[in-house]
Amino acid sequence: MCDTVKTSSGAEITVCTPHQLEMCHRCGxxxxxxxxxxxxxxxxxxxxxxxxDGDPLDPGQLRVGTEVRMRDESGRNPPKPLDGRIVGVTEEINEESDFCGETCYVIKLRDNSLMTYPVDWVHEEWSVKIDGHYIAASKVLQLVSS
Known part of the structure; x- marks a missing residue:
């Protein structure tokens, strides 16, 4: 048997009912x-x-609300790019993630789900929507910082 408890950070976690432990050797x-x-x-x-939307993040980072796209290089026809918008920045804490410990943008995808992706990688691999067109994020950052 298990219970759900809310942590001080707002996460709802699961624990064993009798001992209220995440990892319980007694209950297995x-x-x-x-x-x-x-x-x-x-x-x-x-x-x-x-x-x-429009809030600046750290220097050298894109603003909150910036629309971004990661190209689909899977070979699908038609391609299905990953579209979303930046809604924040955080350090990835999920130890199962390849990005654990990295400073990441929090990106809200079209289906309203959230994902993290390292800031530097977004700048290198993603595009930013400006006036209806997608431009490499690295070029946009060069223009903004010059």
Whole structure:
């Protein structure tokens, strides 16, 4: 049997009912991986609520509300790019993520789900929507910083 409890960070985690532990050797239950994912999702949601569209983030970063696109290089026809907009910035804490420990943009995708992607990688690999056209983020940052 298990319970759900809310942490001080707002994450809803699962624990064993009798002992209220994430990893309980007595009950033989381990919710650590699932709970780490819940904590990371709560952190993303919190970061997404801290800013309004147009707010600046750290120097050298794109503004909140900036529309971004990652090209689809899978070979699908027609291609399905990953479109979203920047809603915040956070350090990735999910230990299962390739980006754990990285400073990441929080990106709200078209389906309203949230994802993180390292700031530097977005600048190198993604495009930014300006006047209806997508331009490499690296070029946009060069123009803004000059």
């Amino acid at each position: 239950m381990c919710f650590v991986d699932m709970n780490n994912e819940a904590r990371a999702e709560a952190q993303m949601a919190k970061a997404a609520k801290q800013h309004e």
